[in-house]
Amino acid sequence: MKVTLSVIKADIGGFVGHSSTHPDVVNAVREHVEKEVEKGNLIDCDILTCGDDIAIVMTHTHGVDAELVHKIAWDAFMKGTEVAKKLKLYGAGQDLLTDTFSGNVKGMGPGVAEMEFEERPSEPVIVFFADKTSPSAWNLPLYEMFADPMNTAGLVIDPKMHDGFTFEVLDVYTGKAVKLNTPAEVYDLLALIGSVGKYVVKNVYRNYDGEIAATASTQRLSLIAGQYVGKDDPVLIVRAQSGFPAVGEILEPFARPWIVEGWMRGSHNGPLMPVSFEDARPSRFDGPPRVIGAGYQLANGKLIGPADMFKDPAFDKARQVAQDMADILRRQGIFEPHRLPAEEMEYTTLPKVLKKLENRFYDTEVEKLSEEQKIEKEDMD
Ligand code: F6R
Numbered sequence: 001m002k003v004t005l006s007v008i009k010a011d012i013g014g015f016v017g018h019s020s021t022h023p024d025v026v027n028a029v030r031e032h033v034e035k036e037v038e039k040g041n042l043i044d045c046d047i048l049t050c051g052d053d054i055a056i057v058m059t060h061t062h063g064v065d066a067e068l069v070h071k072i073a074w075d076a077f078m079k080g081t082e083v084a085k086k087l088k089l090y091g092a093g094q095d096l097l098t099d100t101f102s103g104n105v106k107g108m109g110p111g112v113a114e115m116e117f118e119e120r121p122s123e124p125v126i127v128f129f130a131d132k133t134s135p136s137a138w139n140l141p142l143y144e145m146f147a148d149p150m151n152t153a154g155l156v157i158d159p160k161m162h163d164g165f166t167f168e169v170l171d172v173y174t175g176k177a178v179k180l181n182t183p184a185e186v187y188d189l190l191a192l193i194g195s196v197g198k199y200v201v202k203n204v205y206r207n208y209d210g211e212i213a214a215t216a217s218t219q220r221l222s223l224i225a226g227q228y229v230g231k232d233d234p235v236l237i238v239r240a241q242s243g244f245p246a247v248g249e250i251l252e253p254f255a256r257p258w259i260v261e262g263w264m265r266g267s268h269n270g271p272l273m274p275v276s277f278e279d280a281r282p283s284r285f286d287g288p289p290r291v292i293g294a295g296y297q298l299a300n301g302k303l304i305g306p307a308d309m310f311k312d313p314a315f316d317k318a319r320q321v322a323q324d325m326a327d328i329l330r331r332q333g334i335f336e337p338h339r340l341p342a343e344e345m346e347y348t349t350l351p352k353v354l355k356k357l358e359n360r361f362y363d364t365e366v367e368k369l370s371e372e373q374k375i376e377k378e379d380m381d
């Protein structure tokens with residue numbers, strides 16, 4: 001049976017500030033989507049939260065980019081926004097960038113990750129959901145899961161994985177994509193995806209048979225909106241086992257925290273901390289960035305789960321290391337490299353502050369000249 005797994009997420013109001021979601025808002029979203037399951041429009045649904053974001057996990061048979069499914073998510077977020085506005089939650093409805101739905105939520109604010117596949121005799125999937133960071137946060141772990149044999153033993157051992165995987169990489173500024181075949185083109189892949197401000201892994205396919213293995217949300221809210229409206233906290237779907245990386249190989253990159261863009265005001269580098277569902281409430285300096293892992297087994301499209309994959313003491317060390325990394329970076333305060341480089345800051349509110357200094361810059365050489373010399377120089381110029 002062909003099933004589509006769609007995860008559509010949005011920030012429709014924070015409680016308190018940008019740290020978490022309010023249960024009444026989450027319930028309003030859940031109620032709307034559950035009704036659609038009852039009507040038969042969806043096979044099943046689940047709601048996840050991470051920080052101030054809500055993700056709707058849906059299974060159905062309508063394929064990717066289905067108007068019906070996107071509208072269900074959009075309407076659910078509208079219902080949630082009504083509640084968020086009543087409670088005057090922070091940034092109520094902030095990711096719903098237009099008033100009217102026009103066929104597909106892409107470009108309208110919410111983030112989307114969807115894949116369609118023939119459900120295997122047993123179909124384990126993991127939905128990762130992060131807050132206070134951007135889709136390029138997945139570049140490093142996706143490389144490790146699908147192209148690094150030091151992380152994923154299956155690349156060496158499992159015949160179905162031995163041919164490697166193909167990465168589809170998106171240039172978020174031009175909207176153009178390129179497919180790179182690993183292991184042959186692994187250095188080209190790394191040449192691109194190491195630039196996390198520009199390149200984002202969108203999809204990963206298994207070379208053995210072209211099966212979809214992973215898909216991520218890649219919308220850059222800042223570019224869609226033309227102004228800063230928050231980092232576009234991403235979701236990622238990964239299929240596991242039997243010719244895909246094992247659950248443990250998929251989770252392993254998160255045992256060693258790395259630094260991602262986001263955190264306070266979407267303007268800082270910080271460690272991505274893997275946490276249990278209940279700890280996905282970033283509050284220290286609005287962070288540090290968090291990631292949850294929700295594991296499901298699909299059973300004829302039904303979502304059996306979620307299992308809270310990072311609620312494992314084996315990730316305690318990663319959490320401690322992330323805290324230590326956070327301390328080191330916080331020591332830098334407003335200075336780079338804690339603060340993002342200037343070109344990334346263009347999509348924040350900083351240019352507004354810098355604008356008023358624009359006319360106050362002067363040429364230090366010209367300043368040394370006498371008034372006559374200045375006039376002479378101006379004439380010559
Ligand atoms: C980061 C984030 C927060 C806000 C910060 C300031 O993604 O959402 O760190 O940027 O709390 O928020 P405003 O500008 O709304 O006061």
Ligand code: MG
Binds near residue numbers: 011051053
């Ligand atoms: Mg968020």
